[in-house]
Amino acid sequence: MTEIDFHFNTPDKVAYACRLLRKAVAARGARVVVVGDVSTIEAVDAALWQFSAADFIAHCRASAEPSVLARSPVVLMDGANAALPHQQVLLNLDATVPNGFERFERLIDIVTDDELDRRDARARWRHYADRGYAITRHQFQGGASR
Secondary structure, three states, X not given: OOEEEEEEEEXXXXXXXXXXXXXXXXXXXXXXXXXXXXXXXXXXHHHHHHOOOOOOOOEEEOXXXXXXXXXXXXXXXXXXXXXXXXXXXXXXXXXXXXXXXXXXXXEEEEEEOXXXXXXXXXXXXXXXXXXXXXXXXXXXOOOOOO
């Protein structure tokens, strides 16, 4: 069954996602699919190119050539219909429950302190809980640097 983690009260969803991706890829060797709306995925793509000169995080869009997808530890997806190269970790930056999340070993959901984002997160939480998924809650502590 998919492990589900919620990270609450993050001040900047994109910056927090970049830090999580760096940790997941560099420290744990994880392969991650990032899902969100078009503007959020574009922001993550741009941020990953500028995130850290010492810690480049290789990534591509889900529309990339199959050979690129197979080698990229991070795949950015702004649509639900793309074929995915793996099902290890799904990072949700969207307001809705991602289609096919149950195929992944782990789902990480990032939530800001914005009231609308929190409301949408409560609906996603209920969706997972109603289906019997165990959910781990993480609270943003601040002070994290790049």
